[in-house]
Amino acid sequence: MKKEFLQNQYKKTRRQFLQQTSYGLGALALSSLTLPNLFASSKTSNGGVLSQFHHLPKAKRVIYLFQSGGPSQMELFDYKPELTKRWGEEIPDSVRGNQRVTGMLAAQSKFPLVGSYFDFKQYGQSGGWFSSLVPHIAEIADDICVVRSMYTEAINHEPAVLFMQTGSTQVGRPAIGSWMSYGLGSPNQNLPSFVVLLSSAGLEAQNLNVSAWGNGFLPSYHQGVQFRSGADPVLYLSNPKGVDRESRRRALDYLERLEQEQKKAWGDPEMDSKINQYEMAYRMQASVPEVSDFSDEPDYIFEMYGPDSRIPGTYAANCLLARRLAERDVPFVQLYHMGWDQHGNLPNNISIMAKSSEQASAALVKDLKQRGLLEDTLVIWGGEFGRTAFSQGTPKPERYGRDHHPRCFTMWMAGGGIKPGITYGQTDDFSYNIAEDPVHVHDFQATLLHLLGVDHERLTFKHQGRRYRLTDVHGKVVRGIIG
Numbered sequence: 001m002k003k004e005f006l007q008n009q010y011k012k013t014r015r016q017f018l019q020q021t022s023y024g025l026g027a028l029a030l031s032s033l034t035l036p037n038l039f040a041s042s043k044t045s046n047g048g049v050l051s052q053f054h055h056l057p058k059a060k061r062v063i064y065l066f067q068s069g070g071p072s073q074m075e076l077f078d079y080k081p082e083l084t085k086r087w088g089e090e091i092p093d094s095v096r097g098n099q100r101v102t103g104m105l106a107a108q109s110k111f112p113l114v115g116s117y118f119d120f121k122q123y124g125q126s127g128g129w130f131s132s133l134v135p136h137i138a139e140i141a142d143d144i145c146v147v148r149s150m151y152t153e154a155i156n157h158e159p160a161v162l163f164m165q166t167g168s169t170q171v172g173r174p175a176i177g178s179w180m181s182y183g184l185g186s187p188n189q190n191l192p193s194f195v196v197l198l199s200s201a202g203l204e205a206q207n208l209n210v211s212a213w214g215n216g217f218l219p220s221y222h223q224g225v226q227f228r229s230g231a232d233p234v235l236y237l238s239n240p241k242g243v244d245r246e247s248r249r250r251a252l253d254y255l256e257r258l259e260q261e262q263k264k265a266w267g268d269p270e271m272d273s274k275i276n277q278y279e280m281a282y283r284m285q286a287s288v289p290e291v292s293d294f295s296d297e298p299d300y301i302f303e304m305y306g307p308d309s310r311i312p313g314t315y316a317a318n319c320l321l322a323r324r325l326a327e328r329d330v331p332f333v334q335l336y337h338m339g340w341d342q343h344g345n346l347p348n349n350i351s352i353m354a355k356s357s358e359q360a361s362a363a364l365v366k367d368l369k370q371r372g373l374l375e376d377t378l379v380i381w382g383g384e385f386g387r388t389a390f391s392q393g394t395p396k397p398e399r400y401g402r403d404h405h406p407r408c409f410t411m412w413m414a415g416g417g418i419k420p421g422i423t424y425g426q427t428d429d430f431s432y433n434i435a436e437d438p439v440h441v442h443d444f445q446a447t448l449l450h451l452l453g454v455d456h457e458r459l460t461f462k463h464q465g466r467r468y469r470l471t472d473v474h475g476k477v478v479r480g481i482i483g
Contacts, residue, residue, distance in 0.1 A: 047185030048184040065380060067337055069339055069384075071409075076131050080429060089113050099407060108393075112391050114389075114391040114397075117397055136362035140362050143374075144418075145419050146410060146422075150409045150410065151434060153169070155385070160406070162209065162212055174217065175212060175214060176332070179459060192330070201338075201357070203349055233288050315360055316357075343402070345401065347398055381411060408427045417482055443478050457471075
């Protein structure tokens, strides 16, 4: 009798367990759909100094499409019909105020307003305004967030580029990618955590300071590694003639032993950096040729990115390479496209720059989206500052130019936790001053780190008796663009 009672209890318990568990599993499944980060790990576990994220990240990797030279916001994304109406009029003193200009305008006595030479239309369900120069980017209007209210403190190229990338106008600070490598490490041990790609449309361009992707005072293995077009994408990576892979391995093993002896004698932590760089170079001998070989890409991909994507070293080819690096979980890929500095002959030259880059920029977003990578890949497009509402030199419609303008400029972002299909911030009728929701460079940097799961105030490095961070002592997260 007792045995029969226990069997019935067992059967009842098993039945209840299965029933109740099914409800529980259903609830868990529903939670995973409505709260996708519910079971996300807070551990970084990729070799960075942070043992865990400060909060759950929305992005795992960043592709930063840096447009070097300062693209004109009025010709691309910031529609200003008032400028066109008042073409040739002097900019009002109430608008210009006492804001400084560059030395290139020292001899100019008049500052006539010039509108955009190009037409604008609204696109997508979001109704964003886009120029005829960027038809492919206009197609992804509902996937991107356009920030019109960026501003910076630098008015000349080199300090402005450094400020965007390192948080300082002076050399010697780590770049964003270096901070990310230092803090979070990388899930791919066979490729650098921070890759840099350079391109140009053939126009005269400002030279870039390598400090823009330097490690600053961080250990040197966090610096950006530049990939080049050609047989050797990374300099000095291939074995010298007569040296095979096994010989290189033996040499590295002996070299590591010597470095360890040096470290014991001098206590220099940079010895570890050297060993890490040697080992990474050895692993990259196999991984870099594989990632830079486009032979497995179908024709429709090349058509999506444009004909230049078949030419190594072009912006389009670099965008495609950036996608391949993202697929392999490289955390930070930085593209620099040079030639956006149009002080004169702007209509012609900005057309050349847009034609060389905008199709591939849009294709990268589309490609990441179709592969399911956009949701955790943050794509950023923008330069170091904007351009003036008035003309530098002649205001003739086909010949005008624009000087540097730090007070407002436009960037756009996609994926990685960014709200899609919105425009954030507004400028005045002249795109000369910010009217709503200003976003400082340090705010942008703080937001970028936030999306990666990092509190910008807590990722620091002690150097010369002071704890430094990317945002210095400034910056606040721009909550209005985070989804």
